[in-house]
Amino acid sequence: MKKDIIDINESTIRKFVEALRPEDPEIRKKLDFGYSYDGKIIEIYEIRPRWDKPEEIQHIPFVKIRYYKSRNIWQLYWMRGNLKWELYEPFPSSSHLNKILEIIQEDKFGCFYG
Known part of the structure; x- marks a missing residue:
């Protein structure tokens, strides 16, 4: 992927995760959110003691x-109770990262935020 992309x-990811974070610094000590991104794989995670x-x-x-460059597609996975990643079948992929983030935010089936 090109550097500008x-x-x-x-x-986009930074803004999404920033919106998840609690405003109160005291709450952030107990629950916060972060992410990692290597140009191909994004992981969003809770930060807590x-x-x-x-x-x-x-x-x-x-x-x-x-992200699969050859198909220009983003695929969404969720963590099962057995700690294995599973493709999110209700909406497994999109060519637009923003659409994937909307699906996560909506969390219609309680797979991401419980």
Whole structure:
């Protein structure tokens, strides 16, 4: 992918995740959101202290989006209870990243935010 396309995607993802984050800094200490993006795979995760060791901060992924350059398509995955990624069948793919993010935000079937 060209650098300018990667930058646009990074900006889009950053804005999406920023909108998920709690405004109150005290709440962010207990629950926050972050992401990783390598130009092909996006993971969105919760950031929170471990329940049994609050001094340890954990990143718990709940969304994976993968870009397939050869098909110009983004595919959406959700984390099952068995900790395996599964294609999100109600709306598994789109050629537009923004559409995938809308599906995540809507979370019609409770797969992303519980």
